[in-house]
Amino acid sequence: MAKEEPSSTSKDLQELQRKLSLLIESFQNHSKVVAFMKSPVGQYLDRHPFLALTLLVFVAMSTVPVGSFLLLVLLTSLAAFVGVILLEGLVISVGGLSLLCVLCGLSFVSLAMSGALIVSYVVVSSLINYWYSPRLRQTDLLLFLSPLPLF
Secondary structure, rough: OHHHHHHHHHHHHHHHHHHHHHHHHHHHOHHHHHHHHHHHHHHHHHHOHHHHHHHHHHHHHHOOHHHHHHHHHHHOOOOOOHHHHHHHHHHHHHHHHHHHHHHHHHHHHHHHHHHHHHHHHHHHHHOOOOHHHHHHHHHHHHHOOOOOOOO
């Protein structure tokens, strides 16, 4: 049994190596990779493998902070948008209630002022009619008060 394990392990390793080489070959034969490797940047990175590995590690390690930052920006923008909508709704609600209170107050003030103006008009017109009306003479008063006219 101990002899079967190394041969089984070597077969597994050979199978893994074959799959890995097929994966690398399919990756290298991809049209976008071929186009990149023909570009000046791809040729430069092909000549400088340490720089290519450094760039690859940098890009791989920077995905988490950049992704976190973009998520923070997205959530902050969403919160600001919702906050603006809520704030705008609050301002409109408070403004509407204030307008309603002012209009109710104005209706009560206008009602009181019109009542005061009507009362003052009646009082002033009665006083003017009383002061400037021709005085009744005593004979006119007797004629006015008697049930039968005097001839």
